[in-house]
Amino acid sequence: MEKKLICISCPIGCHLTAVRENDSEPWEISGNRCPRGELYAKSELTDPRRVVTATVRSNSTIMPRLPVRTSGPLPKRHIDALLNQLYAMEVEIPVKRGEILLANVENTGIDVIFSSDCNN
Numbered sequence: 336m337e338k339k340l341i342c343i344s345c346p347i348g349c350h351l352t353a354v355r356e357n358d359s360e361p362w363e364i365s366g367n368r369c370p371r372g373e374l375y376a377k378s379e380l381t382d383p384r385r386v387v388t389a390t391v392r393s394n395s396t397i398m399p400r401l402p403v404r405t406s407g408p409l410p411k412r413h414i415d416a417l418l419n420q421l422y423a424m425e426v427e428i429p430v431k432r433g434e435i436l437l438a439n440v441e442n443t444g445i446d447v448i449f450s451s452d453c454n455n
């Protein structure tokens with residue numbers, strides 16, 4: 336079994352090849368210029384994750400949508416539900432950059448935090 340991936344860990348974007356004989360064997364990764372590529376490929380093949388960025392409605396007069404992001408990469412299987420939850424919310428100002436909006440999303444240990452301050 337062979338899979339092709341592009342490493343997104345840095346702007347170089349190495350083209351990676353992952354090979355294994357069967358489902359019980361570990362993936363062998365090639366094409367990476369540094370160890371981060373192997374880590375990325377193995378994570379992507381077994382437990383793909385992404386940092387999520389979005390906006391939420393607010394009662395601010397100057398920033399009616401406030402930017403938020405996850406505190407780390409979230410398993411992809413939780414992303415759609417999280418976005419639906421965020422798009423249905425309206426938050427009240429003031430908020431501070433780094434302040435937690437949603438804690439421990441789906442018991443992953445990942446929070447949703449505000450990406451900027453907003454006071455009015």
Ligand code: SF4
Nearest residue numbers: 342345348349369372
């Ligand atoms: S393998 Fe290393 S050099 Fe290549 S894209 Fe990934 S992080 Fe960048």
